[in-house]
Amino acid sequence: MTGGTGDDMADQRATIRTFVAKHIGGAEFADEDDLFATGYVNSLFAVQIVMFTERTFGLAVVGPDLDIANFSSVDRIDTFVTKALNR
Template sequence: MTIEQTAASAVTAETVASTVLGFLVERTRTTPEVDQDLFASGVVSSMFAMELIVHLEKSFGVSIVGGDLKLDNFRSVRSMTALVLRLRGDSAPAADG
């Protein structure tokens, strides 16, 4: 999903989670659960987290800076979904998967 597609359609927890999961599957060749700790399970490294940040910023038109750059915001698909929704000002709960 590109920023143009995202801007043209409503961003929901389901669309964010689906986009993040798609990116993870493509890049890591694994299919994590939405609540899986991506760092503890070895799916994501701190270096790969930077790619996740860039992906989220480009896909959803958000800026992730300052206090939002903490690891807990990228620990799971659910936490990344919540971060994107909060930064966009959306209040929908994170997807259950």
């Protein structure tokens, strides 16, 4: 998805949103909601979202990338993936 089109970016966000939705038990959420602060997910989800990100987008999440802030909302995950794919 490096240098992707607007459609690719929308697909990326939709993929992330679908994954998150599967893990929050049907709760309503906005893309900017801090998923950990809302209590929708637990610490196990942090591991799952990192693994999902690596597997789905072909990224290696290591070192400073492992900051929980990168994975706290759909918006932040999307931003992290976009930046990582464009390195």
